[in-house]
Amino acid sequence: MSLTTDQMELREEEIRSHYDAAYALLEGVDHTPRLAKGKEAAPVAGRSSGVPTRRRFRSTTPGMVTRSSARPEGVKLLERIEAADDDDALISPVQANVMNVLRRALSIALAMGEAYCELTGLAALKKSNLEGGLGADRKAEFSELLAAEAAVSLHVFANATAYLIAPHLSETSVEIGAVEEVLTDNAQLALHGALWELDQELAQFAKDDATLIATVAAYAEQLMEKIALRAQTLGRLEPFANGNWKVEADDFAIQGFTPARKGKGSTLTMQFKKPHEVVGNHIAKYQAMKLAKMLMAYDFDRRLNPFAELGGFIFTFMGDGKPGTGKTTLIQMMAGLINDYCQVAGYAFRYQNLSTDNIDSYQGKSGQNAKAFINNIIDPQVIGFGTIDDIDQLAGKRGDRQSSAGQLEITAVLMESFAGANTVVRGNCTFGMFSNYPENVDDALRQRAGARFLVDGPQTRDDYIDILSLLMGKNHDIPLGDHTLFSAQEIKKAVAQSFEAHAKPQEAGLLNVFDRVHAEVGDLDTIAKMGRYLKAIQEADERFTGRAIKNITDAVKVRAMDFELPDEWMENPEIFLFRPYEQKKQMIEELRVPITTEMVLQEINRYADSEFRYADKSDEVAIENMVRDYGRTEEAKRRYLESKG
Template sequence: MHEQNNPVDIGKDQIAKYKEPVEELFTSYRFGGKTQSLPELMLKLDPDEQYVMSNVERDTYLAIREGMQVFQGISELLSDKIGLKQKLIATPSSELTGNQEIDRLRGFCHDYATYGASLYVSKKMDALIRAEGVETSEKKADLSDLPLSLDSSQPEKAVIRRLLAPIYAYLLKQAETRKQFESSLAFAVIVKDVFDKYAALALEQKDAYPDLDRHLSGYQFRIMDEFVVLEGYEDKSISAAPAAAQALTFQPIRPEEIVGNRHAKKKISRYVERLVLYDFQRQMNPILELGGLAWTSLYDGLPGTGKSSLFRLAMTLLQERSAQVSVPFTIFTVDQSIKDEYYGKTGKILLQRLSVTQNPAMLSLGILDDIDLLTSSRNDAQGADNDINNILMQYLDGVFTLRRGNVINFAASNKPTGLDDALRNRFNDRLLIDGPTTAEDFADIMLILGGKLFKNNLVRIEKGYDPFATQVSGKEEKSSGSDVAAYMAEEFQKYKGATLLDFGRFVAELKEKNPKITGRSSRAIMEAIKERSADFDLPREWFENRSLYFDQPFETKVQKLIELYEPITPDILFQEAQRYFDSEERFAKTEAEGHVTRGYNSLMWDVQAQIQYYQEQLDQGTQADFARLEALKSLMRDMLRQKEDTIKKALQF
């Protein structure tokens, strides 16, 4: 087998040799006194197509076959490990029946093999059913008349026949009754429930062999490229369930409970409501026809400025709005928990987290918190960080990225310069989160933190203002007024009569100043322009009465939205291009400041080390360069005095 603590691979290469024996068993199975063939029985599931399996039927057949191959793979490994194979060879066939020691060793091997194989088949069926947009909990199978039992002390083939018995019984009964299926997934559900039951029966035996448990301890069984991962009887598999089924728990929060960040709160509210506009029949969001719904949004701010609270607000609003119009949603997170000690597994965990966004029958909200801690720049990234960078870049804007308008991704960073440039540029919408800034903000914070102390009048101080009144933007307030600095609005008035070519020249000039302005930058600029046009809140009555919007045809929905958009004047194009350029410059300046500060501090430490070296020589009476020591001390004093000026000069570019 493998050395202690090493993974044990049960993959396609390891189980390939069992394919023919398993298929031979499938096609020569004795049931009810007759020879039955599993593929032939499955072909009869659909009376209209008795010579061709559907995709669902084919995938179900392959899952069962691979499950039985996995059974044999695990069984043979354990048989070698505990000495069962040697005992079977050494024991005369006449003495095998009733041999308690051999029966016990068989039971250990076959129970564990049954558990691993059954989990594999069950999870494959679960993934198959979910891929069709159906929750497995919505389907119930009646197993009351199917023969479900285990006798693991029997020879290997006999145990496999016992595992397959309920499958053949169901198919034969179906062939006799010719009853029409309610769903094409009916047989897949039966198979899943059968092997769920077998896994439960095998799990009941986990404490039946205390003297043999050591042969499982310390090993990790990786079944079919880690589709199932077992450590003993503990399932360490990456969950295939979508995030909605993973029951993320969070504390709901209201906008007025988040102090400051008014523009960010308004943006989040609009984004979430526009996400819910998604048309499930057309599998497209009508708002994408004109724009105004970000695919990615990066929040940049110091720790404690409220980024996590803003994410909670997004989750709260999505939960409320989805409930109002009765649409399904999922929330998934990408954080430090995806990193795994085993090479390659981090990428698989991340892919699984992101896979929920491929379901067109579900709204998805992604939270990528502290993304600067999750990834590194390409120059610094190693191993798992490289995997994370590559996967996120392909997911956010890659060859196969498909935007239907049913997904939005929020990310937060305390240090956006820690991100790879290409990854950061995939976040079209960026917002600086500054937290509380006004007198009312800090007063509101004290009321929130003080809680019941204020409510019970244990803090006796006059408020002097209307608490929380400033924390929610008024409905009549337009975001463009607070979103664009006054100097910029005045500066770009001169472009009101400009042409599109003038705009192209302007961006080309920006590119000369910063080569990082690319085609992807143009997309980000256009997304910002679309958002300026979409400067509106959705009518409340749309959510209160489905018939006004959600039950309308797709084209009608688009027309209703068009009426809410505002025209864009030429100066707005120039404003948004300049804002994007300023954002890139801010990132570059922050990054440069970090490099200069680190370099300057390193130089200071070097001088300090030399001072200490010469001082110790002098103190010990050792010959030392006294003049050199005094010169270094003088240099250190000058460096400390001029540190800030040096950094400022270095940053002037």
């Protein structure tokens, strides 16, 4: 992939100029840990006599040591890597790959550090400091910039390592725990600390080629996450955080503190469904079909989707309904559509489901699993679709004593990822949360679902005839009878009828609010009147907050995009998908329809109906549980008195 308009090139000659320094770092550094404690591990075994050693680079850089001068406790990462195979005299291809990956990653980090110094003026301050000419008024700035350079160097080192090591990963994994030796005094000390801690991890976990690769990858991921959190407390990082660089030889993009990943799709084994095989669920099916095409408008060069810029892109949605109403079928349909579109366009498609298997008894592991799921889907180099089935079982409800620590960790990760301070919606992916019991989902997490898909299954007589015929298959001679198969599933007609049904609320509690406001102000045909209606809803349900209003207005913007991208745009990528970003944006704008008061009122009612439905179910479940508890108490008292009598 070529450079985009907003990318700067990190030139190959600049990276290669740091190869010798990077090799010296791997060969030996002298570091005394400041934050972490050393782990008990066997020392690196020395080479047997007669075994030749490789050429050694003798560094003259202060703080670095060579074989001849290193203290016994010094960090000799190359020797540590060689020792990860029961001291085989020959270096394996995997070990050589790890050495090359680490040298390359260090060189990229050093080159990026230099680029940051030039961008921020730190290079000039370093020169003044060496010459003794740094004024007292610049020392605070100097220290802040050194800390920022250290954070940049560490993150780029970890990011490049994770990216370059990824093709060599196997099914083997290791749990290394939290990274501790994260120093930000200056870039050199920061890298020394990172290499020291990586050496500690390799000494403990790297016993063969598979665990060697897994340990390096796990450490890089942990270091990236730790330094990204640390960076939130540091200043002067805007030039890096808002920048965009490309290492062309590796197809490696550096976008601030966003992890880079290979643009590889996942191998899907699910049984895809066609739209006509989803019976009923008209609005949910229509929105899923539109969303599948919206995702395809994503521009890989600009790393942005015109729908995300214009409004109307669905980043998160909640699909709820009774068991057996078609949630799994809806997932299979949407994943199948995106998969087919991506195959035509040659895009990488990645689908993943976060299931209850990701809840772990180890502290912090459930959160790590959820974060890995999020990062896998939001990768800007792929089209992503992430699902969280039975989210009421997976994510814990805060304040609920029955929620495990692992469930609460997952809740925290999902809330931060779906609408946190660092959430960036590029428009290349979407997340669907599905539940039979959405009332059991944490209120704040549920409100982070920007759209609501009511999955209510077949409703009409025609729906039931269609689904019976579909599931019976063709291996029978029973006549169809007086019925036009699937005519009721004509999407535009069915959707129009479904939307019109929301001109008035469907939940009794909300209908009372609507009727009262309508009696006071008449038709809700102005923003002021609709605002009054919203306030009345909030008075009836205090959970109806500003986030609910945002979700409603987002849904209205989706309705303004109430069109399906033409099928030929998906079938022939040259017509739309491969056009420049601005042309795609213009083509979409030409299809946009005006926003009407009917649209706004329907979306208010749709969203509020769902919240009242959840609240009513939640209250009813709580009442039933209390009644059951009271009944048990009375029965216990009766048996107790009988036993005493």
